[in-house]
Amino acid sequence: MSNKLEKVGGVITALYFLIVVVFISLRVDLSEPLTLSDLGSFLSGAFGPVAFLWLVLVFVQQCRALKVGSDALILQTEELRHSVEQQTIIAQAATEISKSAIEANEINEAEMEWRLKANFKVVKEPENYEVFPGVIGTKLTYKNEGNDASDVKIIFTPMIKGAPFFLGEIRRGESKTYPFSTTVYGPADMEIRYTGVDGEERSEFYTYTVSPAPYDVTFQRKPPVRP
Known part of the structure; x- marks a missing residue:
């Protein structure tokens, strides 16, 4: 996860728990003991939104990472295509150079043969x-x-x-x-x-x-x- 999302998630989580603490101090009577069932319900209600928030943040981060990976793959594909095109051009140029060299050599041999001949x-x-x-x-x-x-x-x-x-x-x-x-x-x-x-x-x-x-x-x- 990126630092920006971590900071946003951390700030929201801190504010949320601050609000929960203030709410508990103002609205809940702590003089009466809580049963395990009530405590479980309280913790579930208190931590559920935080868990959902982080789930959403992780999902957003994964979507961004997937997009970045997809863009990188597209870029690599383009680079590979350009590389193949360049290699094709180089191969064609090498073939033309080799063909020209062979033709020049044949011409030189024919010219040498002609110079050796009588006529x-x-x-x-x-x-x-x-x-x-x-x-x-x-x-x-x-x-x-x-x-x-x-x-x-x-x-x-x-x-x-x-x-x-x-x-x-x-x-x-x-x-x-x-x-x-x-x-x-x-x-x-x-x-x-x-x-x-x-x-x-x-x-x-x-x-x-x-x-x-x-x-x-x-x-x-x-x-x-x-x-």
Whole structure:
């Protein structure tokens, strides 16, 4: 019970008993002895209101304590909700940061891979000719626009005469020209296989088509070149 209610209860109780004492001294004849029954009735009547008063005060105090506890529980619930929301935001931020870090790492790895690679550009001579009946010929220039490449080898599928072509080393900015002739008129594949500056073997792939009349050879690189 709070000090305020205790003080109020104490003052009321003291005043009440003072009034009871004054009343007894003025109205009760103490010359005659009281029976136990009369004494019990007197004490019950005298102390009953005091007991009821304190019962009410205790009830009021319990109601206040219950309200305080309820408010504290509501406050704790709100704090818990805010804490969960903050943890959710922190977890989402951590996930985004981790995702960004992974993406940045993948970009860095892709960029590093790109820097290690050669990058060949196949240029065909503008003129095509018939080497033998049914055999189309031209010249292909393999220009390296990427990093240095060694052990460069040109592989054709299906295989053509003289293939594979071994071009050796083609450094950055250098190019090599090699004669090309084929009897394959439909779509076919060409692979440029080489060893990079890091010692890893890599390949670039092309599709080419030969037209019999007029004679023409077209090359198309297969994507992707750069991630």
